[in-house]
Amino acid sequence: MDNTVVISTPPHVKSKRTTRGIMGDVAIALLPAAIAGIVFFGWQALVIEIVSVLACVATEFCYYFIANGGFAKKCKNAGKVCKKWLHQFDLTSVVTGLILALILPSTAKWYEVLIGGIFAIAIVKMFFGGTGKNLVNPASAARVFMFLSFSLTTYVAAKIGPIMLESELYTGATNLSGHLLTAQSTAMHPIDLLVGTGVAGCIGETCKAAIIIGYIYLVVRKVIKWWQPVLFLGLFGFTAVLLSGFAMESYKFDMSLFLPHIMSGGVMFAAVFMFTDYVTSPKCVWGQLFYYAVGAILLALLRYFTKIEVASFVILIMNLFVPLIDRYFIRKPFGYIKEKKAKEGK
Amino acid sequence: MKAVRGKYFFGGVHPHDRKALSSASPLETMPLPEEVAISTSQSLGKPAEPIVEVGAYVKAGELIAKASGPISSDVFASLSGTVEAVREEPGANGVNETFIVIKSDGKDEKAYLPPLSSPSAEEIKARIKDAGIVGLGGAGFPTAVKVAPKTPVDTLILNGAECEPYLTCDHRLMLEKTDEIVRGAGYIAKALGVENIIIGIEGNKPDCIQKFEPYDNIKVVILKKQYPMGGEKQLIYVTTGRKVGLGKLPADSGVVVQNVATAFAVCEAVELGKPLFERVVTVSGEAVNTPKNIWVRLGTKVQSVVDFCGGEKSNPKKVVQGGPMTGLALASYDVYTHKTTSGILLMSPEEAACEEPTPCLNCGKCADVCPMKLMPMNTAFYAAAGDFDAAAKYGGTLACIECGACEYICPAKRPLIQAIRKTKAELRKKK
Incomplete structure (x- = not known):
């Protein structure tokens, strides 16, 4: 034994899982959706994805560089700070950039994406303290910011047309505003919705099959719990079906609308990749149940009344309630005795 | 059945x-050490009171320190020989303990009940x-x-x-x-x-x-x-x-x-009337030459235990007394075995986890694995802020059994057990 032995509190063995590994898994899970986006929307989608990821990573680096004194003493420490940044780089900004790109329509201009990426990382994440400290999901906050600044509501249909013959080709509006909420036009076939062929929408949100592949990967790698998106989508679909009855001439509870509802717009993407974000969701299981349930109902309600896709807004709203949820949902320890019983016992 | x-x-x-x-290695008996230093703090509660004088002759199994208080236990000589010294020095965990040093006469005479x-x-x-x-x-x-x-x-x-x-x-x-x-x-x-x-x-x-x-x-x-x-x-x-x-x-x-x-x-x-003065110790890890399970007399120097197992194979990154999940990291081999020393582990750099902590992601994995259904991330959060009452309230710290599962699973490698121990110690101080 020489003096290089390490002394610490137990445990002396730890799992191999790291933050970087988990974020890498999320990035891998996002890849099918990203590739599907490129196939459906062409090179514009690829440009948006690259710009978004680069903007996020570069912003994080710049912030770290400035905050850790990279410019101090005439840039004497610049090399050291760069090395330190690389050492602590945990891929969170890559995930944020990828998610942001996938929830944008392919008509977004590259400079809009650049501004959105900078906003997501600099203002939403780093200003609040960096990884793990942000109050709201950076990607959804940036999406809302871009929606308010550049509108970005023109969706184009995927390049590959519907494979089921009865489907109609939509341009300029998502399936969502087309028929589900106003009951005016004919429905798309569920298989088209699942694959995303002929569907107008955001880059990563159109191909639900790719999202489901990502979901399965995340569950297998134990990054998310399987019931989280299932609960969210189930409750959301049910509430949406319940509400959409009111849009018809006479109230009708039509469960056949369930699948079109959960496969339209960005709900499924939000449920798998955005609601499940570790940093901005509650800590304990009961809190998470509450969070997903309220989020699902709120999303269904807002979507019904606003007639547009509001997943990002709902994520923002729910994120802000998380500290409050965490305060009220505290688990009772194993073997906890209720106060009443404890008094009786004495 | x-x-x-x-x-x-x-x-x-x-x-x-x-x-x-x-x-796979069967129990072996370690040869008598030349000298043992038996701590009087062998159990929870107060240390035992030494009752032997320096220079006295004792046999293995003879009472050398008497229990004081209800949660304390008697301590016995683990070999026959003369008492060399009764001295106070830091034990393995850094806290001062009283050691009774006995030099062996090589005869190993027994005095059983x-x-x-x-x-x-x-x-x-x-x-x-x-x-x-x-x-x-x-x-x-x-x-x-x-x-x-x-x-x-x-x-x-x-x-x-x-x-x-x-x-x-x-x-x-x-x-x-x-x-x-x-x-x-x-x-x-x-x-x-x-x-x-x-x-x-x-x-x-x-x-x-x-x-x-x-x-x-x-x-x-x-x-x-x-x-x-x-x-x-x-x-x-x-x-x-x-x-x-x-x-x-x-x-x-x-x-x-x-x-x-x-x-x-x-x-x-x-x-047999044999008092507790020896126990089985597992010596293991990738950095020790021949991992063994051996009968070790109370108060044997860890150095001689390691030597008996062939010494170091490579330079260990961590030396642990006890199990890897709850054991104590040793700073040197100059410490002595206790009644509770179940293992001595020489861990190679590949086995021992010594990673820098990264920011908490709030992933909740620590709470998912906690067998007591606590929320360790809350304890760590409030303890870092110095609010130990809130740490206990929101983290349930007082019910913690310190098994180490939370820190084991933590992807950010946060020092959760340290935060929990700190919280417990601060709350004890307040009382």
Whole structure:
């Protein structure tokens, strides 16, 4: 034994899982959706994805560089700070950039994406303290910011047309505003919705099959719990079906609308990749149940009344309630005795 | 009795157990050390009072320090020779302890208590106290206190889970001393006045399960491989389905848990009159030449234990006394074994985790694996801010059993156990 032995509190063995590994898994899970986006929307989608990821990573680096004194003493420490940044780089900004790109329509201009990426990382994440400290999901906050600044509501249909013959080709509006909420036009076939062929929408949100592949990967790698998106989508679909009855001439509870509802717009993407974000969701299981349930109902309600896709807004709203949820949902320890019983016992 | 499967408990982790390193090597007796330094702090509670003078001649098994206070235990000489010194110096954990140093005369003369044949319950209780037996699982709670519960009990559970990675001392003991363990359990059961004896053994030790099945008076429960299965409250839950309330003792639920090594020590104390002055220690890890399970006298220098196992194979990154999940990291080999030293692990850089902590992601994995259903991330958060009352309130820290599962699973490698210990210490100070 020489003096290089390490002394610490137990445990002396730890799992191999790291933050970087988990974020890498999320990035891998996002890849099918990203590739599907490129196939459906062409090179514009690829440009948006690259710009978004680069903007996020570069912003994080710049912030770290400035905050850790990279410019101090005439840039004497610049090399050291760069090395330190690389050492602590945990891929969170890559995930944020990828998610942001996938929830944008392919008509977004590259400079809009650049501004959105900078906003997501600099203002939403780093200003609040960096990884793990942000109050709201950076990607959804940036999406809302871009929606308010550049509108970005023109969706184009995927390049590959519907494979089921009865489907109609939509341009300029998502399936969502087309028929589900106003009951005016004919429905798309569920298989088209699942694959995303002929569907107008955001880059990563159109191909639900790719999202489901990502979901399965995340569950297998134990990054998310399987019931989280299932609960969210189930409750959301049910509430949406319940509400959409009111849009018809006479109230009708039509469960056949369930699948079109959960496969339209960005709900499924939000449920798998955005609601499940570790940093901005509650800590304990009961809190998470509450969070997903309220989020699902709120999303269904807002979507019904606003007639547009509001997943990002709902994520923002729910994120802000998380500290409050965490305060009220505290688990009772194993073997906890209720106060009443404890008094009786004495 | 035919083995039955135990229940699951909430949470838990599955660390790589690495028991294969030492599980095949049979128990060996280490040659007498030249000198032992026996600490008087061998159990929870107050240290024992030394009763021998410097220069006195003692035999192995002779009382050298008397218990002071209810939760304290007697300490015995572990070899024959002369008392060289009674000195105070920092122990393995850095706290000052009183050591009684005995120089061996090489004869190893024994001074045992008179053996008991068909003893009564009271005699057994007295013998357990006189032999200075403590819980050999790790906590070192005096067994004499445990066998005299204030509430009626109906079940004795033997803890053969050995859920800590690396350690195989209980495994080997169960294989080689099955009969003695069962007899010892019988004595404890008699002292408690219970009929029902259960032994819980983790499923990764099928050979031990086979060994215990032929005995009719003992019920074998196969435990799922899950850490911390050997935690007292978890073991009681999976074997009997009873929950031990917060701040209560197992006896309040009618159960007493004893480690298998403790049962063996009780058997020897009753049948041979042998006080507790040696135990089985697992020496393991990738950085030691020949991993072994050895009988080690109390107060043997860790250096000589390591030397007996062939010394270092490579430079260890961490040296741990006890198990890797709850054990103590040693700064040098110049420390001495205790009654509770179950293992000495020399961990290579590949095995030992020494990563820098990164920011907490709030992923909740620590809460998912906590066997006590606590929220360690809250404790860490509030403890870092210095608000220890909030740490205990929102993290449930006071119920923590410090099993280390949360820190094991943490992807950000946060020092959660350190935060929990700090919180507990600060709250104790306040009282």
